[in-house]
Amino acid sequence: TGKRVAVIGTGATAVQLIPEIAPKVAHLDVYQRTPIWVLKKPDARLPGWLRTVFRWSGLAQQGVRATTDALTESLMIIAAVYYRHMPWLVRWAERAGVSNMREQLPDNPELWDKLTPQYGFGCKRPTFSNEYFATFARDNVDLVTTPIRRITAGGIETSDGAEREIDVLILATGYKVFEKGNLPSYEVAGRNGTDLGEFWEENRYQAYEGLTVPGYPNFYIMLGPYALIGSSYFKMVEGNAIHVVRCIEAAHERDATCVEIRQDVHDRYFQNIQKRQQGTVFLNHNCATSNSYYFDRHGDAPMLRPSTSFEMLWRAKHLPMAHYHFKKAYPAGWLSGDSRLTSSSRRFSGDDPVAEATRR
Structure with a gap:
């Protein structure tokens, strides 16, 4: 004042x-x-x-x-x-x-x-x-x-x-969304020890239904690449929550401890996303001068999902669980407390590392 x-x-x-x-x-x-x-x-x-x-x-x-x-x-x-x-x-x-x-x-x-x-x-x-x-x-x-x-x-x-x-x-300078270290904002090491941020930086931002990535089992990203529905953030949350719950319930039914999207399913989905992108406003209507955080360094626009919310919600409720691998196995290093699978600052402790992980 x-x-x-x-x-x-x-x-x-x-x-x-x-x-x-x-x-x-x-x-x-x-x-x-x-x-x-x-x-x-x-x-x-x-x-x-x-x-x-x-x-x-x-x-x-x-x-x-x-x-x-x-x-x-x-x-x-x-x-x-x-x-x-x-x-x-x-x-x-x-x-x-x-x-x-x-x-x-x-x-x-x-x-x-x-x-x-x-x-x-x-x-x-x-x-x-x-x-x-x-x-x-x-x-x-x-x-x-x-x-x-x-x-x-x-x-x-x-x-x-x-x-x-x-x-x-x-x-009031906005966001830098698609930069390494921002999405995700913490280190996530996959099966091969590759950090998810590095993978996206080198191979383009991609995730099946904007939620899961091959090689990163039991990891769900609520706001992943091509996840956001333009009409409502809450519809995206609703759809992805339905999807996650279905994966977890399917794992319980199969007595599985490891859930991972199949590589071939993910790749087909990503190819379809890129095909749909060709018809969007992002690639057809003078967006180069917009300085928009919708775009990444690859020239992709991974912020918005190129579909309606009705399609997104339908897919979340009905996509086949056969698209996922379900295994009763722990990732390598889990039981030995491999720090790559936790944070860099702490490891699981106690006599039962799996119980400790669940507690945390």
């Missing part, structure tokens, strides 16, 4: 915080590298009678949920995943984003040029807001698009030599 503040970044986090702090600060500088697609947020207050209906009718809740799911699937999945077949959906979203901006910022072509993305809708994470653009019309807010040279003791210096003084610096 009452301070000179700078925000670096104009992604989903910045879109939420900038309208909240702008009325409170003395001055706000927003440093933008890449503009973001922002759609209008349907946020009308529900009338009292409708809230009463929702409170007493589960069917009404399910109906609204189904409707909003269908709309979200159409905009966030079908438009991005099936771009080649329905490019008009992406074009519609782009027009809606421009209209939202101009409605909040009337008669301001200079800001329109700075705030309009030059990449396709869906290349990086879009968002919703009814206040974000209007913030830049305030007298105490400046949008800075000149690249940053360095942070100084008293402010931020840009590449043109100008320095803007600040009291508070807020970093």
Whole structure:
């Protein structure tokens, strides 16, 4: 409150915080590298009678949920995943984003040029807001698009030599998802002693159903490569949880201690994913300028799964367990306390290493 503040970044986090702090600060500088697609947020207050209906009718809740799911699937999945077949959906979203901006910022072509993305809708994470653009019309807010040279003791210096003084610096600079050491954020050694992060770095990010990798038995990745469903993080969690539970139950039924995806099944799945990727917005709509964390160093976009949530959930519930190897065997080194199979800082202890592992 009452301070000179700078925000670096104009992604989903910045879109939420900038309208909240702008009325409170003395001055706000927003440093933008890449503009973001922002759609209008349907946020009308529900009338009292409708809230009463929702409170007493589960069917009404399910109906609204189904409707909003269908709309979200159409905009966030079908438009991005099936771009080649329905490019008009992406074009519609782009027009809606421009209209939202101009409605909040009337008669301001200079800001329109700075705030309009030059990449396709869906290349990086879009968002919703009814206040974000209007913030830049305030007298105490400046949008800075000149690249940053360095942070100084008293402010931020840009590449043109100008320095803007600040009291508070807020970093809303997003994620670096597909870099070694980030996914996974800890060492995971497989059967051959190969670290999973190194494997992905060299051989492209890949996992069967975004969940399991050959050579890494009994290891499940909730947010693995090509796991995320664009409409909802929670649907991905639901689907992968169903998948994991099925694997564990199948292992119990077979009295197996080792569950591992078959190499041939995994490879066919990965090939299918790559084939589907060819029709997505990521490879067809000027994404090179988006600076998106959806992409890795290989040029792949392993963040989003190229399918609908309905297909993902169906596969989680029905894919054959024959796709997995089930064995009653311990990985090499398990009983001897091989540190490669635990963390680098500790080994199993006690008389019963398997029981100790279960306890931990």
